[in-house]
Amino acid sequence: MAHTLKIAALQLGNHSNKREAINNAVNQIHTAAKDRGAKLVILPECWNSPYDTKQFAQNAEHIPNGETSKALAKAAADNNIYLVGGTYPEEDGGKVYNTCPVWGPKGEFLGKYRKMHLFEVNIPGKVNFNENNAFTHGNNFLNFNIGDLKAGVGICYDQRFAEFAAAHRQHGCDLLIYPSQFDTYTGPMHFEVTGQARALDNSMFVVMCSMARDTSQDYAAYGYSAICDPWGRVMCRAREGPEMLIADLDLRMLTDVKKQVPIIHQKRNDIYELKIKK
Template sequence: MDLRAVVLGGIEGGVDLTPLRNVFKLHDLSPTHPKTNKAFRLALIQLQVSSVKSDNLTRACGLIWEAAKQGAKIVSLPECFNSPYGTKYFPEYAEKIPGDSTQKLSEVAKECSIYVIGGSIPEEDAGKLYNTCAVFGPDGTLLVKHRKLHLFDIDVPGKITFQESKTLSPGDSFSTFDTPYCRVGLGICYDIRFAELAQIYAQRGCQLLVYPAAFNLTTGPAHWELLQRGRAVDNQVYVATASPARDDKASYVAWGHSTVVSPWGEVLVKAGTEETIVYSDIDLKKLAEIRQQIPIFSQKRSDLYAVEAKKP
């Protein structure tokens, strides 16, 4: 007997199987799901960010064009791609959305007919500042705007102290968008440390999680790859992180090493520290196979525990 067919059928022997049917649908486990077997090329741009915003925008758009020429269908920029990363810089470089930076991303997305995940920029809205990622579709339309949910406030004695909350406010919503290939969930940097966010995205059918991020020389070597592999394996999704290139003269030195990890936890590609573009061909058929081989979604003990979204 085909258990999947029985479950998707709804009733068997008088037993209502709607809850199980919803699990299969929720996690895109049906073999007939139109997106399951598609493959596409993802590109991560590891941009060398300077203090000159116009130069950052010009270089970013040029690299997006290059990625599109190489067949990328989804391209991501790094966190704070248009400005140096630091609390003193956020107010100086902040823009409205739409604004100059996001307008240029909209134009290049349309010109290249691709999806552009706009890393992040300091956003000003109603007197508050946010660390915000804007995503544009192949027609240049703004698809979603993700404001960093978890602000980077840490104190590692003798190594690094940073407090984003001095100038930034946190976002308060989940951010996903659909493509012909898969559903994508968004986080920014520190968001990756919170497993619940990734779990909710998986519950909502995401197959790829993208985190524009700027880890540093303390947290980078310790946790950068570990967190990505953890989120990927726990949720059976692809995970991608786009970092700025390393600038040893900057006040905040980014770790670099933009990475793509498979649902099996394999590092598919990892950049060095220099400005570059890394590519990975995302195989959704492989993802479906992993979910079938190790069916953790249907095995969760929802009678014992749950991760719950308190907002849509």
């Protein structure tokens, strides 16, 4: 295993139409790879269309053969990187999913993850949003390899479910990536701390890549993308606006943490266990 992996989490801003959003993402990917040396680039949740249950269906496309997917596949190949394409609405069989696709450095499609836990919140006077009004649940995990490193993908609200991250640990993942759009009410309370907890619980790196905050939108993302190490420490964080987070993951830390605090091997599987059904 290589000792380090340079990654980029792109906290993108909103654009008035899909074509502008795609062009901006491709340009930012190129900058992250060519100018900053990133080998893994990550995009946020719902970056190519408004985060609005009334607009998801009309902006949905096929994955991996739609307009956005073709542009991202080419960007991965042109820059020789692994690319986690954030999420965008996927249409399949008359259903719409909140889906994250992943490509390899030759532009090869490595798979897609459909959001398993759909965001539902109703805090009177603060925030009210229900993805169940627009999306269908996904039912399958996605893992992919970057050399000897295995990575897993979740999406935003999945962060809140400790069992979800633990399932990725059982799959052998040492990196868990969450494209996100936490809201501005729960974000300050929960966004960073849940990422730290998932990293600490499972002795893994965790990346939370958010959209930038835009208060002109009906739903404003929290921002503050962050990258956590296996000790649960925040390595770096963004602010509210568009920003590129760059981090060098020291992969030797994974072995060290597992030896120094061996919680993975000390679980009492004779008393309790997590069962993955698919």
